[in-house]
Amino acid sequence: MARCQADNGGGIAIYRLRVWVATNLGTGQFDYFPVKDPAHAVRLIDALAESQLLNSRIESNAFGLEEWVGSLFSGEWLEWEDEDGDDIDRWAEKQKEESNG
Secondary structure: OEEEEOOOOOOEEEEOEEEEEEEOOOOOEEEEEEEOOHHHHHHHHHHHHHHHHOOOOOOOEEEEEEEEEEOOOOEEEEEOOOOOOOOHHHHHHHHHHHHOO
16 A cells, blocks of 8 residues: 655555556566546656656656555555456546547
């Protein structure tokens, strides 16, 4: 489970979702960022992808969203799916389709 300082006075916020980023695939380089919800994840993934396009040292990348499944102290991170079984990429596509009417 991702823990980080909350914006509301220094308490600890618990996040059940995190974005993962693999840069230069095959190197084992992963970074993780806690997020509040799938919409927050999409905004972060879009921003990270755009900024990485400007970095000539990054030759490839992949992104995803994981969800903590289990109790506070015992569980595992699994790839997130919505109620229809869609991953974050398909979920974002559906949201865009719905907003375009």
